Amino acid sequence: MLETLTEIPEMDTAAEAHLFNKVTRRIVPLILACFVVAYLDRVNISFAKLQMQAQLGFSDAAYGFGASVFFVGYLLFEIPSNAIMVRTGARRWIARIMISWGIASAAMMFVRDETWFYILRFLLGALEAGFVPGVLYFYTQWFPAERRGRVNSYFFGAIALCGIIGGPISGGILKFFDGLNGMPGWQWLFLLEGLPSVLLGIVVLIVLDDRMEDAKWLTPAEKTLLASILSRDRKVDSTHSFLVALRWPVIYLFSLIYFGLCMGIYGFLFWMPQLVKSAGTSDPLIIGLITMIPYLAAMAGTVLISHSSDRTGERRWHLASCAIAAALGYLISATWPGHTVLLVLGLSISATGVIASFGIFWMFPARMLTGAAAAAGLALINSLGQFGGIVAPYMVGKVKDLLGSPSMGLYAIAVVCAITAVLIAWGLPRKIRFRDVVVARGQN
Template sequence: MMLETSAGPMPAAAMIDEEKIFNKVVWRIVPLIIACFVAAYLDRVNISFAKLQMQSQLGLSEAAYGLGASAFFVGYLLFEIPSNAVMARTGARLWIARIMISWGAASVAMMFVRTEGWFYFLRFLLGALEAGFVPGVLYYYTQWFPASRRGRINNLFFGAIALCGIIGGPISGGILKFFDGMYDMPGWQWLFLLEGIPSILLGVVVLLVLEDRVEDAKWLTAEEKKQLSAALARDPRVDSTHSFAIALRRPVTYLFSFIYFGLCMGIYGFLFWMPQLVKTAGTSDPLMIGLITMLPYIAAMIGTVALGRSSDRSGERRWHLAGCALAAAIGYIVSAAYGDNTVVLVIGLSIAATGVIASFGIFWLFPARVLTGTAAAAGVALINSIGQIGGLIAPYMVGKVKDVTGSASMGLYAIALVCILTAVLIAYAMPQRIRFRDARMDP
């Protein structure tokens, strides 16, 4: 096995030592972070399953549900940058733990919703408390993994969205079906209670297990720390800045933001509406809906891992990312055109889910090429905040379109158009200076 770097190939013996070190780091950090992200997305989108019961019980319209789903992103937007600014001072470990414990408590509190106003408020609060988690983790990864490895590491991380769908769909459907009426509580209340508690517990585990920096890792030897730090120092950067103020004035920061906006429109279009789309296509049993919604996420998990490995193997990022956005558009078009056919609908949703989920891990490699230090923590938060506007728009837009037309198809076509425009931006608007290939890593 040979690793190519800007300084030339490394000897095989050195590579073996480095591979062992990174495997050690991966097993220490990545499984726990993935578990946390699964919990994050489960608490963020379990409203899509709760909707199957709570909407009729609370008398919510489709637009009201969509607005409540979107309210999460209002809180997320307002508190994303402040949250990451605090993280830069406190360290990722402490702040990620705080984020998880508090959002878990807010998710549990959703079981007490009785009115539209409280529905909106608690969704807003959930977003405000979760703000900073994803940028915090991405920043944390830059402290432990060089760019040549972060493609697959990021894709494993964002692949947790698919894992959430695989395990979350059947669990959520099962809770709705089998817990409904237990101790005089409807299934949707049990859903929020049972799926909020794990986030609180995982937050405590983060506090006990993770370290902020390589230098703090007592589970690495002095030589392992030295080699790991040297690998991180080899990362290529182009015209990088450490200043958040400078990052705000650079056009490339807003290009990244617009691209991420399109990708977020893509993912939230199906995250909040897939169970309803499957129900509309002809399935009424909550457990069966949960099992059917597993399928697009299984496809997405396989595709995300494969695309992450392909991108790392070649070192090519831009065309992989543009291809993912285009695949998402194709998937949405198929889903909109065949919304009354469960089989074809699931195929379309599988294509969309694979394209958009795989895109996240590759996308976040680009900001790291030009943002470092404080700008990496706060600038990434800015990009994520602007991108999350897509999450604010997509759920409400689909709900409003469904209220007016009786079908979600036009909303899905609109999301497909956004994904196409995003693919064009990726392919042709990226500055030449950041289109370089990363070091190639043979599997």
């Protein structure tokens, strides 16, 4: 088992710490804010469902299909989007993505029937395509591997932050804006939560830089140091060629693992408000406050797990443990769907496992792909993995329509998460079961 630490030359760790604190402050908070509003626009449909489903006469299966069709557009345009990003630069393309998806999200307020519901959900996915792998590629230009576990965890931790912020806000909009100027609360929800994406897209154009050479906020000495640090990353059979990457079986193994993780996250992202409502809570604001709990647990757990992974340099078993936690949480939720406390406990365990897993997972493909292959290869893995977003929401909705309870759908997701843990623990080839280099113990 290739899990030995590699020694590296001792460097000026104080200068490194100062440099990466500076880079982090400039880049990470803005990207995190972008991802918060991205997920808010992606999953605010789960709160809008509490009102719009009854008003528009949608079945649970129709809602689940609409939630899923988002990923059809996402899948079709993911790789082309990242190919364009390599040519235009991350700053312009991420800004374009945010502005266009914000407009599409706000346009959801005009939905009147299932056809337009499906069309706008598809359009929202097509316009958002490329954002996640684009950011992951962007991070490889600014952070070395030993620091990306933590940085990635901050990025994917935005999912938890979205739940903490978005739940009460969405519930409050549904409750207090309902009927204002003759509009139902769910229409206000889409309008008010779509606008921040447009505004942040403009901020991205002003603040971000595509390359360190363009960063006027870095000194020449800092640019030299950053280039030196990035050049020491140890790659495992890395390639620059997308066509070569397509022929690697491990790329499809990564996609299968990511499919399982996506099944895990979208099972609760699109259904948590309805699960809480079905357990006996009807007030939309209270539902929003209750849904904060799993995300608070996930945020705390993600920080602890990512710090442990970065401190030890160990990735595989941390990732497998996250998938096991997700399976356990879904098992609890499926067994006691009518018991609010146990349901929320199960959802908290699942949310922690799945959200914490994303930052660690993306360490693996990023170590094997560089240059254009990184942009396109990350998009390919993300695209194939996002099939989990197509399957999970529709499956839970269809099961609920047929059986009157979502439990069998939740049990199925638990099984998928357990299989994913097995693939992570024993399916990865030996040469990529690596430990990352652990640099200064006091690194920030």
